[in-house]
Amino acid sequence: MFRLLYEQNSITRNYQLIWMIVCLLVSGQGMLDAADKTPALAADSAKRKVYFTTDVVPLLTRLNCNSGGCHGKSTGQNGFKISLLGFDPAMDYSAIARESRGRRIFPGDPDRSLLLLKATGLVPHGGGRLLEADSADYALLYDWIEQGTAGPHPDDPEINKIELSPGNRVFQQRSSLKLQVTAHFSDGTQRDVTHQSIYESNYPEIGKVDQEGLITTQSRGGVFAVMARFGEKITVFQGVVPYHSKGQQKLTGYPSEEQLSKIDQRLVAQWKKLGIQPSKPVDDATFIRRVTLDICGTLPTVDEVRLYLADSRPDKRERLIDRLLERPEYASYFALKWADILQNRGSGYGTRNQRAGTMLFSAWIRDSIAANKPYDRFVTELLTATGRQAQNPPAIWYRSVRSTPDYVESVAQAFLGVRVQCAQCHHHPAERWSEDDYYSFAAIFSRVGRKGGFADAEVPTNEVIYLKDEGEVHNPRSGKLMQPRPLGGPDFKVSRFDDPRRKLAKWMTSPENPFFARTMVNRMWGHFFGRGIIHPIDDARSTNPPTNSVLLDELAYDFAANGYDVKQLIREITNSYAYRLSANPNKTNAEDSQCFARYYPKRLSAEVLLDGISQVLDVPTVFPGGPGVFPEGMRAVNLPDENVRFNFLDVFGRPARTSACECERTVDPALSQALELVNSKEIQRKLTDKNGYIELLASNQKTHSDNVREIFVRTLSRPPRTSEVETAVKYLNSEKNRHEAYRSLVWALLATNEFMMNH
Structure with missing residues (x-):
């Protein structure tokens, strides 16, 4: 041989x-x-x-x-x-x-x-x-x-699709099911490819899967999905595992149909399938604090709490929500949220002359929200912006979003809920997006032109955005010229007189668009409930399905049908039975972290927490202008950008605004936060200010008991329990220095989880 x-x-x-x-x-x-x-x-x-x-x-x-x-x-x-x-x-x-x-x-x-x-x-x-x-x-x-090691050939059969069987199932705990994957090819043949496929569960603690497609559920309930991949094709199996064991007595105590909105009906149907009961509704004091923080990013005042508790009208919740949506704090709070997503950034440039632009952009966002500008119009004005920042503030968005990756990734994640970053270099590993999809989307922005501004700046501060006569994008791997095309949409036919961005905005805001409305309602749901129906909220893909697809689809349909009315969407969410549920779990829903059978507590964001401390202590924060001086009483929520040096905000998770991902803002606990609460010079200044709330407490003629009752309502938005009054009064009587006693008591309440969390 x-x-x-x-x-x-x-x-x-x-x-x-x-x-x-x-x-x-x-x-x-x-x-x-x-x-x-x-x-x-x-x-x-x-x-x-x-x-x-x-x-x-x-x-x-x-x-x-x-x-x-x-x-x-x-x-x-x-x-x-x-x-x-x-x-x-x-x-x-x-x-x-x-x-x-x-x-x-x-x-x-x-x-x-x-x-x-x-x-x-x-x-x-x-x-x-x-x-x-x-x-x-x-x-x-x-x-x-x-057979000769034949390579790829255009005439070879291609994989058209793969199918999973059996279909979606409800499991018992500690049970198993074998999946079968069938591939369908372009030559009309089909083949069992179960052994050749790969599998992955998104919640292996609920249902895990092995390399042969055998699903085994665990000893806890919930909703899970299994991705199966063969070649470039992906399909998903969804399973539901009830929290109760087989044979358990049927649960009762669900709210009656008369109490339920369409939102609640979808949730209750899922709770019944999972065998869990919702937590009980919260009391009025907890609700006014929760909804005021969630809508306005501020604590309710003592008078607001007392008036609401005394109100006996049956529609007082609806009245409260309507009032909150008309307050200027609502627009400021959600403007902060969108300034993060739209990367209204003031730092990281070669010039400090960015503040004028970030203030204009921040004000445009805030004014749009205050006017309840329809969401489709808001996005259209942003994407198609041209001109100079002074005349058209949304053009400032193009100051941070200016490269091919910025266009694709920021727009896809902010408005379509798609994380497409992987497709810049290779086919997305968990979704259908390819490099051609990525660069076709980038081609929509290929004719965005810039001129003017400061030539010595890393990013010009007063540049003019205009539409160039021509511009091209090529796939860097294949060299192919890409035609403008949105993700999952048709090729755009454009002449030199057409702006591809306008075609994108029209396609994106169409009620038939599979991403636009779903992404916004999921984002808002995540804001109010602490997690999205799709979670993470801006990672929508077939391999990360919603925990309640019927609910998400219905919310999205209603949002589009109502003309993309954001305030109406907020009313629907906050008036729901689910939003009023207690954060305290019961025996059936203690492990639930997906299906909203209880309220999921969330820590106050950095700006809201700092403003809340300032509100309680009645001492405003003094922010460094950098350049310029901010007016007295400036709230952290109203700061125009993140380039305002303030250690407290950074320690508690203020984002750098370098991407459109809400994950940049962190609310995870850290040791540095505990140290900041103890050592912060700003908090100590507020506690010792001669014109602040502590001075008022120490110098008034009220009894300790009366002061304690007001302190609790002021800080925690609820009257104190009898035992809390007794403990606080006993402590105050034991201290010789009245100022120090009240300072310690109020500081202790500000450091509690009850104050720092929305619950």
């Missing part, structure tokens, strides 16, 4: 011959034994044609060969690089069959191929043993090599 190969006069064959000899010397008799067995296996296996794209590549994905931690990473592994998750079969074929003079493949004797020797561990392999010599996967690779 060696002599015949040698006589073929081929450099590649000679190289393979040398490699085979080395392998024989290294592996010895063990490899010869494997070689004796495998041809028989190959002969017995079905000899259908093996295609590289639809057979070999999915197997490499299943074996993790092309994962980001192995040969699929940008630098490859040990000199061997293939595309991440097999999204470039032509590149993969070249790397496997052609690179290094074809040393990885040996068609004359497939068993001697380095591809198989390493996979079976007969030659040292950093990834360990991946295949057994008598496995079906080994036989598939063997057949492909034996």
Whole structure:
């Protein structure tokens, strides 16, 4: 055999011959034994044609060969690089069959191929043993090599879709179900690819899945999804696991139909399916604090709390919500939220002359919200903005969002709820988006022109945004010229006189758009409930399905049907039965973190917390202007940008506004926050200010008991319990210094979770 190969006069064959000899010397008799067995296996296996794209590549994905931690990473592994998750079969074929003079493949004797020797561990392999010599996967690779190692060809069948069976199910705890995946190909054939697929659960603590598609539910309830992937196609299975065990007595105590809105009906239906009861509704004091913080980002005053508690009208909640939506604090609070998402950033530039622009942009956002500008119009004015910042403030958005990645990723995440960053370099690993999708979307902004501004600035502060006559975007990998096309939408036909951004805005704000309304209602739901129906709120994909799709679809339909009226959307959410539920769990919903059978407490954001402390202590914060001076009494919520140096805000999670992701704002606890509460010079200044609330308490003629009752309503928005009054009065009587006593009492209440959380 060696002599015949040698006589073929081929450099590649000679190289393979040398490699085979080395392998024989290294592996010895063990490899010869494997070689004796495998041809028989190959002969017995079905000899259908093996295609590289639809057979070999999915197997490499299943074996993790092309994962980001192995040969699929940008630098490859040990000199061997293939595309991440097999999204470039032509590149993969070249790397496997052609690179290094074809040393990885040996068609004359497939068993001697380095591809198989390493996979079976007969030659040292950093990834360990991946295949057994008598496995079906080994036989598939063997057949492909034996059939001549054909590469991708335009006439090869493609995968049209994959289907999962059985369909979505309700499980019992500690039960199992085997999934089956069927692939449908462009030549009309279909095949069971269960073994060749890969699986992943989004909540393995509820339902986990193994490599063969076997789902096993755990000892807790909830909603979970399993992604199945074969080649480039993805499908999702959803499961529901009731929280109660089989045979448990039927639960009662759900609200009557008369109490329920459409929102609540969808939620109650899911609670019944999960076997959980909602927590009881909160009292009036908790509700006014919750809804005032959520709508206005401020604490209710003592008078507001007392008037609401004394109000006996049956529609007092609806009246309260309507009043809050008309207050200027509502517009300021949600303007802060949108300034984060729209990256109204003042820092990180080569000039400090950014403040005029950020103030104009912040004011435009706030005025739009105060006027209840329809959401579709708000987004359209932003995306299509042209001109100078002084004449058209939304044009300032293009100061931060100015590159190809910025356009695609900011617009997709802010308004479509899609995280498409991965597709800049490769096909999205958990969604349908490709590089062509990414750069076609970027082409919509290819004619955005800029002129003017400060030439020495990293980002001009007063540039003019205009529409250029021409502009192109090419896919950097293929070099192909991309036509303007939105994600999941049609190609735009545009002339030099058309603005592709206007076509984008029209497509995006159409009621039929599958992303726009859903993203906004999910964002608002997440704001009020602490988590989205899709969570994270701006990561909508088939592999991250909503926990209650019927609810989300209905909210989105109503939002579009009501003319994208944001205030009406807020009314629907805050007037719901679900929004009034207590944060205290019961026995059935203690583990629920997805389905809103109780209120999920959330820490106050940095600005709201600082303003709340200022409100209680009646001492405004003095912010450094940088440049200029802010007016006295400026609230943190009203700051025009994040470039106002203030340690308290940074410690408690103020975002840098470098992306459109709300995840930049953090509310996770940290040791630095506890230290800030103890050591903050600003808090100490407020506690000791001669014109503040502590001075008023220490100098008035009221009894300790009366003062304590007012302190509790002022800080926690509720009257104190009898035991709390007794404990506080006892402490105050024990202290000789009245100022210090009240200072310590109020500071202790400000440091409690009850004050720092919305609950």
